[in-house]
Amino acid sequence: MKLPDTKIILFNIAAGLVSVAAIVAAVRSFLITPGVAPCSERYASGTVFALEREGVIQTPVDLQARLGGRDVGLVENAVVSKAKIGPVPVALSVNLPKGSASPHSSATPTGGVSFSWEPKSIQAKTSACLAYSVLLPEGFEFGRGGVLPGIRGADADRQGQDGFISQLVWRAGGRVGVTNRVTSNSQLRVFPYAQENAVFPRGRWTKVEQEVVLGAPKETKGVVRVWIDGRLVLDVNAPVLRGKPDVAISGVAVDAFYSGDDASGGAPADTRLSLSPLEIRWQ
Structure with a gap:
């Protein structure tokens, strides 16, 4: 054959x-399904919370004056200095001593910073993109979790108490997450989300981007997305972001601290983290 x-x-x-x-x-x-491109590639207009002016590094006192004194911990726990390595020449370094928790709590020692950055150009927008880089040092202990800057919103006339904060967070083990805190009619509702397979890197600068899209008028639902170094790691469809339709994006909640209310949920050891200048973009 x-x-x-x-x-x-x-x-x-x-x-x-x-x-x-x-x-x-x-x-x-x-x-x-093809991934959604990072929001910084899709939002054309933007502004930056600068840490230097005409080549002169701003001090925490300078920043506090720009904010009208509406901050917690900025002068006590932050330093603006040249970055030895990284994506930007100047960074905000935040001190987090052992046992420190939220600067809004009575925990001692105190650590971290908290303030609102609300540029006029972002007011009343229904979608926004926040971008910055964060440096968690090698050996950074995540503890029970902590918070980083995130997008916030408020009612249009600023006379009421309605609004939201879509807070970027690290959870136990460094898992990337978002916590939406929505206030409506003086009632606070909390909606936590986390990505089990995404962890904040340590020992190097990490690019973070957050996109918030509010629902159409008279709707309470929207979208929250988070990218880490250009990779989409969190895509939450239709989270509750506002209790009333007149709530719009108002700026950034610039928070950096361990999220416990006492030493048991505070920093496990003396440490610090660094933030690049923040950029908020809109369409």
Whole structure:
């Protein structure tokens, strides 16, 4: 019996592999949804919370004056200095002594910072993109968790008490998360979200981007997305962001501290973290 030609066999095997590869590619393209591009690539207009002016580094006192004194811990726990390495020449370094928790609590020692940055150009927008870099030092202990800057909103006339904070957080083990704190009719509701497979890196600068999209007028639902170094790690569809339709984006809640209310949930050891100048963008 005549055996098949070796070249024919190889050709058929190759053709079969190409067919299988084509089928796999087709299945993959059908099953895998393309990732959403980082919001900084899609939002054209923006402004920066600068840490220097005309080449002169701002002091915490300078920053406090720009904020009208509406801050907690900025002068006591922060330093603005040149960054030895990283994506920007100047950074805000935040001191987090052992046992320190939220600067709004009565815990001692005190640590961390908290203030609102509300540029006029972002007022009343219904979508925004916050971008900055954070440096958690090598060996940074995550403890029970902590908070980083996130987008906030308020009612349009600023006369009421309605609003929200979509707070970027690290949870136990460094997991990336978001906590939405929504206030409506003087009632606070808290909605936590976390990504089990995404952890904040340590020992290097990390690019963070957060996008918040409010629902259409008379709707309370929206979208929150988070990217770490350009990779989409959290995409929360239809989270509750506002209790009333007249609530719009108002700025950034610039928070950096361990999120406990006492020493048991505070910093496990003396440490610090650094933030680049923050950028808020809108469409």
